[in-house]
Amino acid sequence: MKYLLLSAAVLCASGAAAQAPAVFNAGLESATVFRVGAELTHKARVTLPKGTSQVVINNVANALDENSVQIATGPGITIMSATFARNFLNNEAKSPAYLKLEDSLKAAQRDLTRTRNLRTSEEGTMALLDKNQELKSGTAGTSVSELMKLAEYYKNKQVELKNSVALLLEKEAGQQKQVDRLAQQLKELADNPDASGGQLLLQVLANNAVTTDFAINYLTPNAHWTVYYDLRADNAADPLKIVYKANVMQGTGIDWKKVKLTLSTGNPSQNGTAPVMSAWFLRYALPVQMAMAKRQAYQNTIQSLESRAPMMAPPPPPVAADAAGGVDAYTTQNENQLSATFDIDIPYDIASNNKQHSVTLKEFTQPAKYKYYAVPKLDPDAFLMAEITEYERLNLLPGEANIIFENMYAGKSYIDPNATGDTLNLSVGRDKKVIVKREKITDVAGVKFFGNQKRQVFTYEIRVRNAKKEAINMLLKDQYPISTDKNMEVELLESSDAAVNTENGVLTWKLSIAPGETKKVRLSYSVKYPKDKVIANL
Structure with missing residues (x-):
């Protein structure tokens, strides 16, 4: 396979510029989601003529780092240049969300048309009935009893038709609001540059006519994941169960369908350049600067003193677990010097709507030493704390935790694995059976x-x-x-x-x-x- 690392390039070949580009759709194979950003891998089946041609690859992310794009091709094929586009030749593929909304709008418009036609028909019947009533009332030889029966019939029919028209007008008004609402949503989606995927425009040279697969890989900023935990303890004597979870969110403009998902604790967008120190030159401050410096020093002293009280509060509850614990059967954890990855064997569907999608990564059962902790000056309750050791070898991340103690939800806590020391203290929740009173x-x-x-x-x-x-x-x-x-x-x-x-x-x-x-x-x-x-x- 031939690999090409692409920078931001411009399609400029004069021979290929006059040709109509061949358009192909890319299917998403896998996604590695970082704390910020994601690496996506696509496959596109492409048919090429001999010589130079232009190729448009649809269904890539709506934003990507062009410097990160790599394309693997078969033998005898050269990628001469590539660039990213959002709406090339006004033929940008519509997102699934757009198509669904468009179908809903068409269905609502059809319902509105049916209601409007029925209401018009009822109003026409009323007009015909009025005209027929005038003709009948002017007919010679009609007895009084016949006129009375005829008047009663027209009266009942008029009431029936008017009631029907009134109900249809009410229904029509509601349907019109629905059509207007869907049309507005569709317009907002169409005007949103992130609502649909992007395109790659390629200039390709093929030695022979061929049908082959392009493997496309790149970084996109429009995806991320956050960590959270479930902490379970049946009582203060049993081990602590830690469920390591992730919320995955993406807004790449393409829905991820049956994707091989990998989560990484790394951050490829972070600057990797080591800092370099320069000379530190001292100089005297101006009078105004001296006054500001004194004021700032005073404020820093006050803030330092005030910050001492929260030190007594239950510390942000970090968590740790034994590496020998049971990792989820469908997740494999791999570690290197800079990050850890979680390879998930189950294919996942994640819509492009930036909504949280929960993924369970692993589970641990960890022996813990329990104790109670109270700071009645700051909080009247006693907190059950779990002491956990040997946490530093685990790649846990800061995040919220749901606490379930004695089979009941006990609230939320926080995990901070970056805390210093050999022991981490984890708040398991409040215990109302330990009563603390502080009185002057x-x-x-x-x-x-x-x-x-x-x-x-x-x-x-x-x-x-x-x-x-x-x-x-x-x-x-x-x-x-x-x-x-x-x-x-x-x-x-x-x-x-x-x-x-x-x-x-x-x-x-x-x-x-x-x-x-x-x-x-x-x-x-x-x-x-x-x-x-x-x-x-x-």
């Missing part, structure tokens, strides 16, 4: 003045009750503030033997709580500062 103790709090200084004392009690039938291990967190000014003094007065991080003020208690037991801890601290000052976030 007013009798040991208060404000005192010492000269020009003010001293405030804050005391909190946290109670944790285990309403479950088994003992639990609890990781409980709270915090005290950190001073940012030399005139502001913060002192930790009581911590109930918590592990104290003096850099961020976070206190951590590790509690073992028996069934039905309630444990209490206390946190107390004081803040001393000038009485003419106000602390905004105390």
Whole structure:
């Protein structure tokens, strides 16, 4: 087979320009979908005359990187040039979505025409009845009783016809709205450049007349996939089941029918050039720049302090799994130094509508160590956490996870396999049977003045009750503030033997709580500062 790597070229051969191009349709064989973009492989059966000719290949993606196009041909055939087109010779193939909508519009127009014809016929009958009534009423020798019967007949018939016309007018109005709506949708689809596929225009030289297959391969930006997970745990003693899934979306203008699908964690559109450092020259700032720099430094300090509280929240729950777990029977995972791929044996149909199409990649059953985690200052509930080790050798990606605990949907979590450390903590959900209460103790709090200084004392009690039938291990967190000014003094007065991080003020208690037991801890601290000052976030 001969392969040609094509750049953006222009059909310019004078001999071939005068010939009518031969048009062929390409069938999609396989798709490798990246996090951004996809690599598509087509096959087109092409008949060529001897010599130079122009060929139009229909049903390729509506956008592609011409530098990535490769075409494999048979012996004795040379691809002289190629370019991408959207509407060559006004003969662009209509997409399946366009054809379906076009058929719906034609059917709606036929229904409207039938209703309109029936309504016109009924109105004609009414006119004929009126004319006939005038003739009959003027006929000599007609008795009064006969006139009465005739009047009753015309009255009933007039009412019947008028009611029928009224219903037909109502039906006609609805059908007209349907026709207008479909016509507008068809116009929007026709005006949308991404609603249908594109074309490749080739200039080909053949040594002999031949019918052969062209294998066409290229990159398109109009497809991608995102990862998500299902996390299942029957109880806090069983292993954790992790179902690795993908949402595949594509808007290439061509529907993918029975396609061999491969998903890759790589990104071919990402810049592969390594960065190069240049000299770093220092210079003095202008007065205005100095003021802006000071203001920015102050804002950075405040943001840094405020960001410390979320550190205590349940960490974004990453996930890991044992490589020895059961991979889905129809999916093969391959890994290299830069990415991983999932080859799926089942052919897939994915419409060109940019809607999510769910694909199951693999399943793992992973032993996990469970514990409870609570930060009552930020959230009143206790969270069941699963500790998982040896995750770094898996090519998991950041993504949302659906949590199913004890056969019930428990909400959503998040997986971040890029977290550092040997252990990943995965939130399995909230457990209402572990009750956490945090209350301010007013009798040991208060404000005192010492000269020009003010001293405030804050005391909190946290109670944790285990309403479950088994003992639990609890990781409980709270915090005290950190001073940012030399005139502001913060002192930790009581911590109930918590592990104290003096850099961020976070206190951590590790509690073992028996069934039905309630444990209490206390946190107390004081803040001393000038009485003419106000602390905004105390």
